[in-house]
Amino acid sequence: MKQAERDLTRMTDLQAFLVDAIKTFVAESPANRLRDIDGSPIFEEPLVGFADGDDPLFELYKTVAGERHMTPREVLAAQSPTSAGGEPPELSRVGVVSWILPIAKETRLSNRKMADGPSLRWNHTRFQGEEFNGALCRHVVSLFEEKGYVAVPPMFAPTFKSFRSATAGWTSTWSERHAAYAAGLGTFSLTDGLITARGIAHRCGSVVANAAFIPSSRPYSHHLANCPYPEDGTCGACIKRCPGGAIGATGHDKEKCYQTLAKTLRPFLERPGYIGYYAACGLCQTKVPCESRIPRRATPKRVSTASVVE
Ligand code: SF4
Ligand code: SF4
Numbered sequence: 001m002k003q004a005e006r007d008l009t010r011m012t013d014l015q016a017f018l019v020d021a022i023k024t025f026v027a028e029s030p031a032n033r034l035r036d037i038d039g040s041p042i043f044e045e046p047l048v049g050f051a052d053g054d055d056p057l058f059e060l061y062k063t064v065a066g067e068r069h070m071t072p073r074e075v076l077a078a079q080s081p082t083s084a085g086g087e088p089p090e091l092s093r094v095g096v097v098s099w100i101l102p103i104a105k106e107t108r109l110s111n112r113k114m115a116d117g118p119s120l121r122w123n124h125t126r127f128q129g130e131e132f133n134g135a136l137c138r139h140v141v142s143l144f145e146e147k148g149y150v151a152v153p154p155m156f157a158p159t160f161k162s163f164r165s166a167t168a169g170w171t172s173t174w175s176e177r178h179a180a181y182a183a184g185l186g187t188f189s190l191t192d193g194l195i196t197a198r199g200i201a202h203r204c205g206s207v208v209a210n211a212a213f214i215p216s217s218r219p220y221s222h223h224l225a226n227c228p229y230p231e232d233g234t235c236g237a238c239i240k241r242c243p244g245g246a247i248g249a250t251g252h253d254k255e256k257c258y259q260t261l262a263k264t265l266r267p268f269l270e271r272p273g274y275i276g277y278y279a280a281c282g283l284c285q286t287k288v289p290c291e292s293r294i295p296r297r298a299t300p301k302r303v304s305t306a307s308v309v310e
Contacts, residue, residue, distance in 0.1 A: 015050055043101035076208050103129070
């Protein structure tokens with residue numbers, strides 16, 4: 001077998017192993033349960049995609065997602081053993097594995113009934129679901145390490161920072177949605193959320209490693225392809241769902257959304273059983289056509305040449 005064939009086989013095997021391991025962890029981990037409600041799963045079967053860590057998109061993200069957004073290579077280099085005085089890792093190839101965790105149907109249904117704030121199940125999903133997402137990140141890192149790779153979950157690395165920028169508003173050094181877009185898992189939308197084959201009601205995560213992957217194809221023509229509104233003005237259901245008026249014809253106002261969740265809806269956190277430090281409402285992700293699928297279009301799709309934007 002030639003070297004190129006051996007490399008291809010190694011990549012295919014590693015990717016198949018990771019997809020299976022991530023799906024198994026989501027299906028079997030006790031952490032993926034609404035432990036304070038009824039013990040039912042927080043997330044359904046995940047979608048998994050792969051990107052080349054040196055894909056030019058990641059450099060482009062410094063322009064469109066914030067100048068401090070890090071490339072996978074930068075994340076990996078910053079967390080390498082070198083910083084602790086060890087041997088520098090071999091970084092000839094850098095890859096990203098990204099996943100989408102679709103929110104369980106019963107939770108989506110409960111949030112559909114809400115008009116002014118999150119349901120109890122949605123509230124627990126936001127916070128306990130993110131705990132689970134962290135456990136999944138650690139699990140994936142351990143799988144890489146068992147195979148001799150260096151791996152880092154950017155969102156849970158010491159380099160991760162979330163901050164208010166004068167030009168871009170709320171931004172951070174890593175965006176899971178942008179990683180998922182690069183890995184072929186979905187496109188952005190009027191709300192800034194990522195519409196995937198399993199819809200917009202999800203949480204997402206990723207790990208970067210010094211591994212070569214066969215990149216997943218990106219089955220979309222531009223960064224907003226899965227949301228009809230920017231192209232033809234149809235849908236717009238999320239505009240009416242937002243209790244804070246944070247979504248309009250020109251998109252999602254992150255500051256208004258933040259003020260709504262952190263201040264206007266704060267009394268929700270005083271309701272019996274509610275947890276967390278802000279009232280993530282997710283009303284724009286439920287009772288909308290993109291909740292659990294890519295919405296059908298009322299008019300034929302036009303191809304846009306627009307670039308990736310936040
Ligand atoms: S509700 Fe409609 S307009 Fe809003 S993000 Fe979903 S598909 Fe786009
Ligand atoms: S999360 Fe809530 S407040 Fe923010 S845009 Fe969506 S519906 Fe509006």
